[in-house]
Amino acid sequence: MQQSKPRTIIEKVWDSHVVAEQPGAPTLLYIDFHLVHEVTSPQAFAGLRDRGLKVRRPQNTFATVDHSTPTTPKNLPIVDQIAATQVAQMATNAEEFGIPFFGFHNENNGICHVIGPEQGLTQPGMTVVCGDSHTATHGAFGALAFGIGTSEVEMVLATQVLLQRKSKTYQVHVDGSLKPGVAAKDIILALISRIGIGGGTGCVFEFTGSAIRSLSMEERMTVCNMAIEAGARAGMIAPDDTTYQYLAGRRFVPKGADWDAAVARWKQLPSDEGAVYDHSITINADELEPMITFGTNPGQGMAISGNIPDPASISDKLERDSLVKALKYMDLQPGQKLAGHPVNVVFVGSCTNSRISDLRAAASVMKGRKVKDGVRMLVVPGSQQIKRQAQAEGLDKIFTDSGAEWREAGCSMCIAMNGDQLAPGQYSVSTSNRNFEGRQGKGGRTFLASPMTAAASAINGVVTDVRTLMGGK
Amino acid sequence: MKIDSRVVLLPMDNVDTDQIIPARFLKTISKIGLGDQLFNDWRYLADGSPNLDFVLNKAESKGAEILLAGDNFGCGSSREHAPWALTQFGFKAVISTSFADIFKQNSLKNSLLPIVVSRDVHAKLLELRSADQAMKLQIDLASQMLIMPDGESVSFDVDAFSKTCMLEGVDEVGYILKQMPAIEKFEAGRLGGLNTLVWQ
Numbered sequence: 001m002q003q004s005k006p007r008t009i010i011e012k013v014w015d016s017h018v019v020a021e022q023p024g025a026p027t028l029l030y031i032d033f034h035l036v037h038e039v040t041s042p043q044a045f046a047g048l049r050d051r052g053l054k055v056r057r058p059q060n061t062f063a064t065v066d067h068s069t070p071t072t073p074k075n076l077p078i079v080d081q082i083a084a085t086q087v088a089q090m091a092t093n094a095e096e097f098g099i100p101f102f103g104f105h106n107e108n109n110g111i112c113h114v115i116g117p118e119q120g121l122t123q124p125g126m127t128v129v130c131g132d133s134h135t136a137t138h139g140a141f142g143a144l145a146f147g148i149g150t151s152e153v154e155m156v157l158a159t160q161v162l163l164q165r166k167s168k169t170y171q172v173h174v175d176g177s178l179k180p181g182v183a184a185k186d187i188i189l190a191l192i193s194r195i196g197i198g199g200g201t202g203c204v205f206e207f208t209g210s211a212i213r214s215l216s217m218e219e220r221m222t223v224c225n226m227a228i229e230a231g232a233r234a235g236m237i238a239p240d241d242t243t244y245q246y247l248a249g250r251r252f253v254p255k256g257a258d259w260d261a262a263v264a265r266w267k268q269l270p271s272d273e274g275a276v277y278d279h280s281i282t283i284n285a286d287e288l289e290p291m292i293t294f295g296t297n298p299g300q301g302m303a304i305s306g307n308i309p310d311p312a313s314i315s316d317k318l319e320r321d322s323l324v325k326a327l328k329y330m331d332l333q334p335g336q337k338l339a340g341h342p343v344n345v346v347f348v349g350s351c352t353n354s355r356i357s358d359l360r361a362a363a364s365v366m367k368g369r370k371v372k373d374g375v376r377m378l379v380v381p382g383s384q385q386i387k388r389q390a391q392a393e394g395l396d397k398i399f400t401d402s403g404a405e406w407r408e409a410g411c412s413m414c415i416a417m418n419g420d421q422l423a424p425g426q427y428s429v430s431t432s433n434r435n436f437e438g439r440q441g442k443g444g445r446t447f448l449a450s451p452m453t454a455a456a457s458a459i460n461g462v463v464t465d466v467r468t469l470m471g472g473k
Numbered sequence: 474m475k476i477d478s479r480v481v482l483l484p485m486d487n488v489d490t491d492q493i494i495p496a497r498f499l500k501t502i503s504k505i506g507l508g509d510q511l512f513n514d515w516r517y518l519a520d521g522s523p524n525l526d527f528v529l530n531k532a533e534s535k536g537a538e539i540l541l542a543g544d545n546f547g548c549g550s551s552r553e554h555a556p557w558a559l560t561q562f563g564f565k566a567v568i569s570t571s572f573a574d575i576f577k578q579n580s581l582k583n584s585l586l587p588i589v590v591s592r593d594v595h596a597k598l599l600e601l602r603s604a605d606q607a608m609k610l611q612i613d614l615a616s617q618m619l620i621m622p623d624g625e626s627v628s629f630d631v632d633a634f635s636k637t638c639m640l641e642g643v644d645e646v647g648y649i650l651k652q653m654p655a656i657e658k659f660e661a662g663r664l665g666g667l668n669t670l671v672w673q
């Protein structure tokens with residue numbers, strides 16, 4: 001097809017995956033890579049069995065167990081029998097349908113959105129899906145990656161396509177450079193606090209600008225991971241040399257001449273000059289501070305030096321009510337500062353911030369310091385591979401010397417399905433992506449922040465601006 | 474699909490899927506029994522007894538098939554357990570000013586109708602329902618009409634394909650399987666190969 005109109009990367013990847021379009025029906029969109037995990041897939045496999053269908057392309061499908069797996073030592077059995085059944089069912093389904101599987105005891109096991117990129121499974125220009133909303137993470141590579149429900153998991157397993165409608169395009173332009181103590185996490189928390197958790201509904205973000213270009217791949221994944229928290233279907237970043245350097249030599253990427261051909265293809269992906277977006281916003285990275293959330297959705301966030309807003313200042317009734325309800329749940333007051341607020345638990349982990357650079361960032365703050373008495377800190381690497389690398393670098397020692405717990409890989413306290421959870425009323429500073437009521441345990445209260453902010457808060461036992469601990473070491 | 478039912482009022486913005494069905498209930502490998510866990514943490518007290526202040530536990534909610542919610546309903550996780558829980562409880566439609574994308578798709582695939590209304594209509598519905606607990610609404614999918622107790626009717630959007638699937642019980646997997654030749658043709662003609670991920 002001859003394309004004359006300048007296109008965004010979002011449109012390019014979409015266009016190259018259109019299998020068929022029929023009037024009155026959604027587009028048949030081809031899916032290159034399908035990640036499967038234990039929680040959202042059992043009913044889909046049951047559906048395949050009911051219909052007598054096979055997995056159409058097992059070689060484009062990968063399975064892991066991550067959500068309900070314990071992060072205690074691997075030689076211990078899974079005590080929660082319901083979780084154990086679910087984990088076993090994933091193994092049975094992978095075996096029966098011939099899907100590659102990084103099972104509970106596999107040396108490459110980990111969180112789905114961590115292992116895809118780590119193994120080189122996620123590549124530029126691909127369509128990537130998973131029965132999980134944080135599939136947006138893979139967009140950091142210039143893939144169109146989005147979460148789907150279980151019916152759609154079944155559809156992709158059976159046919160390798162999805163019925164989809166095109167999303168609108170939304171440019172998030174981030175210029176400038178981050179100040180010391182400010183992280184990629186703060187970029188995305190700042191965006192969500194500005195446009196709200198429904199601000200990106202119906203859209204796919206493309207993150208552009210000098211601040212995005214200077215991020216590492218791991219930082220880009222943090223940014224794209226939380227695109228869904230602004231309601232966007234996906235978040236994308238055009239591939240560049242940073243992307244190719246990250247991917248080169250990974251297990252599943254093309255090799256030799258195939259690699260060169262792939263890179264040549266990937267270089268066509270970035271948005272054309274003059275491409276038009278349906279929406280856009282600009283953020284100045286120079287002005288960003290470390291961010292923290294105070295409420296019960298990721299849009300209820302502010303700079304760490306800020307004050308909690310007053311519901312009385314909001315004119316819309318339902319919006320005002322929702323802030324009142326959030327502050328009641330969190331037991332916080334309008335006008336209050338969060339810096340200095342006591343915390344019970346600090347969690348460093350999740351598909352947002354459990355990669356090696358996140359662990360290094362937390363360790364750099366913790367080195368030679370102690371976690372405050374009475375505070376529990378969990379450090380949960382995103383994959384077994386990250387765990388091994390951290391241990392090779394001695395990061396585990398820094399964490400355990402300071403009094404933190406060093407755990408096995410998994411989702412852990414991001415979703416509190418595996419036994420790692422807050423007690424009712426407890427406060428956490430967490431590097432995960434959701435502060436919804438009860439997300440980290442029924443009655444638990446979550447402040448979302450970067451790994452540096454989390455580590456600093458563990459040291460002081462109160463919400464802490466990491467910049468106050470920097471420099472003087 | 475015609476609905477003629479009382480309305481459960483949940484006038485809150487941004488009700489996320491973790492509230493609709495908390496994650497700890499997702500350890501199941503079936504779809505069954507989720508209706509009892511719908512809105513679990515709002516619906517039950519710490520000792521497991523019903524929280525009588527929560528709307529689902531009130532007499533007027535019994536048998537109601539329509540949920541009237543606030544903006545951005547169903548945000549958060551992609552769990553299809555959310556519409557499963559809502560339909561198993563007995564809901565057939567949710568009315569709001571907007572829905573999160575994945576929740577909306579998941580609902581349509583489970584014959585739960587997500588109806589988007591304007592802010593004005595939403596405000597009027599809230600007002601009518603607040604004044605009269607027994608207020609009934611009629612919803613007709615075929616004509617895409619929502620009829621208020623005062624007779625005013627409001628049309629709503631629903632994508633034509635989903636509408637046909639719901640009205641005629643078309644199975645989407647079956648629909649795609651019929652297009653297998655197009656899929657095979659696409660795979661054969663794929664520029665740069667199929668991106669097959671191979672064990673190296």
Ligand code: SF4
Binds near residue numbers: 134350351
């Ligand atoms: S770490 Fe949290 S957000 Fe990420 S996949 Fe696991 S549960 Fe979902």
